[in-house]
Amino acid sequence: MTVIEGDHGSFLSFPESEESRRTVQCLVELQANAGGNALIGRELSALLRKAGFEKIRVSPRQIYADAGRPEVVDGFSRKTFIAMVEGVRDSAISQGLISKTSWEKGIADLYEATGEYGSFTYTFFKAIAEKP
Numbered sequence: 001m002t003v004i005e006g007d008h009g010s011f012l013s014f015p016e017s018e019e020s021r022r023t024v025q026c027l028v029e030l031q032a033n034a035g036g037n038a039l040i041g042r043e044l045s046a047l048l049r050k051a052g053f054e055k056i057r058v059s060p061r062q063i064y065a066d067a068g069r070p071e072v073v074d075g076f077s078r079k080t081f082i083a084m085v086e087g088v089r090d091s092a093i094s095q096g097l098i099s100k101t102s103w104e105k106g107i108a109d110l111y112e113a114t115g116e117y118g119s120f121t122y123t124f125f126k127a128i129a130e131k132p
Contacts (some may be wrong), residue, residue, distance in 0.1 A: 001053065003127045004061070010123035011081070013113035020113070023106030026092035027085050033095075046061030053129035061126055068121040071086035077120040082110050 008028050013020060028038040036041070045058045065072040086107060092098050098106070113120055 001048070001127075001129050001131070002101070003044055003048070003129075004124055005041040005044060005127075006038075006122065006124045008038040010041065010121075012121040013110065013118055014117075014119045015109065019102050019106035020109035021106075022098055023092070023103060023110065025130040026097045026103075027088050029097055030088050030091055030095070041123065044125050044127040048129040052131065054127040054132050056125045056127060058125055059095060061124040063122045063124070064119065065114075065121075067116050073114050073120070076122070077114045078111070081120065081122060082107070082114070085110065095099055 002059075008024060011024055031038040040047075045056050048056050063072065063076055065077045067073070089103060093100050093103055111120055
């Protein structure tokens with residue numbers, strides 16, 4: 001079996017602000033409240049072991065985006081990661097996880113990290129395992 005999962009806790013950006021981290025944390029919390037796990041990438045080995053798999057190999061697959069890789073900045077940073085975070089705006093604000101002002105600053109700060117001097121890093125985890 002091969003499993004590839006992300007881990008929102010692995011996200012880093014430059015520049016970074018308290019608000020940008022908080023907007024991402026809202027996504028993590030909302031997924032947890034809905035029964036999901038936005039941090040599941042780090043748990044793949046344990047989950048596969050508990051499910052009876054053997055010969056488990058987990059490797060990180062890191063995405064790095066900066067101005068030198070504009071296609072990654074656009075495709076991953078803007079159109080995937082930030083778009084996913086933006087998708088929980090109304091829920092995050094209505095559930096009191098963040099104020100509208102902090103949300104807007106956090107999203108603006110995430111977009112700033114896609115600019116000429118910014119960078120994004122995110123890790124996916126690839127696990128390969130066998131059933132006995």
